[in-house]
Amino acid sequence: MISKMKVYEVQTGSTGLDGLRRAERPQPKPGPQQVLIRIHAASLNYRDHMVVMGRYFTAVDRDTIPLSDGAGEVVDLGPGVTRFKTGDRVCGTFVQVWKDGPRPAQGQALGVPADGTLAEYIALHEDGVVAMPRNLSFEEAAALPCAGVTAWNALMVAGRSVKPGDTVVCLGTGGVSMMAVQFAKAAGALVIVTSSSDEKVQRAYKIGATHGINYKTHPEWDKEVERLTEGRGADHIVEIGGAGSLPYSYRAVGFGGKIALIGFLAGAGDPNPMPLMMKAGSLHGIGVGSTRMFEDMNRAIEANGIQPPVDKIFPFDAAADAFRCLASRDFVGKIVIKIA
Numbered sequence: 570m571i572s573k574m575k576v577y578e579v580q581t582g583s584t585g586l587d588g589l590r591r592a593e594r595p596q597p598k599p600g601p602q603q604v605l606i607r608i609h610a611a612s613l614n615y616r617d618h619m620v621v622m623g624r625y626f627t628a629v630d631r632d633t634i635p636l637s638d639g640a641g642e643v644v645d646l647g648p649g650v651t652r653f654k655t656g657d658r659v660c661g662t663f664v665q666v667w668k669d670g671p672r673p674a675q676g677q678a679l680g681v682p683a684d685g686t687l688a689e690y691i692a693l694h695e696d697g698v699v700a701m702p703r704n705l706s707f708e709e710a711a712a713l714p715c716a717g718v719t720a721w722n723a724l725m726v727a728g729r730s731v732k733p734g735d736t737v738v739c740l741g742t743g744g745v746s747m748m749a750v751q752f753a754k755a756a757g758a759l760v761i762v763t764s765s766s767d768e769k770v771q772r773a774y775k776i777g778a779t780h781g782i783n784y785k786t787h788p789e790w791d792k793e794v795e796r797l798t799e800g801r802g803a804d805h806i807v808e809i810g811g812a813g814s815l816p817y818s819y820r821a822v823g824f825g826g827k828i829a830l831i832g833f834l835a836g837a838g839d840p841n842p843m844p845l846m847m848k849a850g851s852l853h854g855i856g857v858g859s860t861r862m863f864e865d866m867n868r869a870i871e872a873n874g875i876q877p878p879v880d881k882i883f884p885f886d887a888a889a890d891a892f893r894c895l896a897s898r899d900f901v902g903k904i905v906i907k908i909a
């Protein structure tokens with residue numbers, strides 16, 4: 570008899586939250602070099618909301634299990650697995666499979682186009698799985714695969730990496746930026762956070778930010794960065810706004826500084842790259858990261874006692890509420906769904 574598992578699916582062609590439906594699927598069996606993971610917690614990223622709304626490039630063309638990020642326990646092994654044993658606490662990686670070096674063109678992301686983690690079980694190739702940091706709960710570890718690895722890549726891998734005394738500017742108080750605050754702080758940097766809300770800035774201080782700028786009351790936030798750095802500008806900017814905020818980032822970055830281009834939340838804009846050129850700065854595109862980066866990050870998380878900033882945890886039955894919360898922007902850090 571085939572065992573069934575509980576999942577959510579984004580229905581084919583979904584353009585709204587009513588396209589997120591509960592369903593049953595056959596429990597997967599691990600194939601060669603695959604591990605079967607009982608997922609205990611999954612987390613949301615901005616991308617997951619776009620997928621349900623049909624705005625992540627295009628609407629999904631088949632019923633798809635959403636979410637890229639999850640953490641759980643290995644409960645079965647396919648033939649030939651050498652990296653894991655049953656009982657190991659693990660996370661899946663965002664791209665299946667990107668071990669190291671440049672991302673392979675054929676690697677598929679979980680949550681779209683591949684089925685994701687909002688399910689009781691998932692079978693993944695062992696090279697697309699990492700051991701969880703030992704100091705984390707499943708809920709905390711579920712925050713890592715996309716937001717954590719993206720922040721780690723942006724600050725520690727792509728281009729120049731953060732060194733003590735650097736100034737790191739993190740835009741907004743979402744998942745990627747709040748993970749970046751923690752890594753920058755652990756590396757000895759001074760961290761400036763921008764936000765739409767003074768209340769969120771206060772919460773970012775608790776996560777590790779040194780300074781906060783409300784970009785509603787200070788729309789030209791680059792001038793505040795200049796003031797706070799006494800004219801030096803930022804060494805790193807975690808850019809989640811894209812075209813709409815790049816004009817400010819180009820002005821806020823200091824000589825030889827790096828802008829890690831990650832997201833596109835700030836809408837349209839007309840960025841003039843001249844200030845970047847004049848300051849010999851760099852603009853570095855980021856696309857999450859590899860299994861190797863994930864493992865390096867996890868060592869840093871353990872060594873520094875970092876705990877990902879989980880703001881809200883929803884039960885599996887209330888997954889739609891978790892998506893609503895993400896859309897409301899009424900959170901700081903990460904939103905998690907507990908699965909079992």
Ligand SMILES: NC(=O)c1ccc[n+]([C@@H]2O[C@H](COP(=O)([O-])OP(=O)(O)OC[C@H]3O[C@@H](n4cnc5c(N)ncnc54)[C@H](OP(=O)(O)O)[C@@H]3O)[C@@H](O)[C@H]2O)c1
Nearest residue numbers: 615719741742743744745764765831832833834855856857
């Ligand atoms: N390239 C990659 O590898 C990669 C990886 C992960 C994420 N991303 C992208 O990076 C961006 C951030 O992702 P995330 O998962 O960290 O997001 P998130 O957790 O949903 O955080 C969103 C936060 O960003 C701020 N924000 C500023 N302008 C916004 C706007 N117009 N709409 C919504 N939020 C806005 C808000 O914080 P305040 O209210 O404090 O301003 C909001 O709470 C997204 O564009 C995402 O697609 C890219």
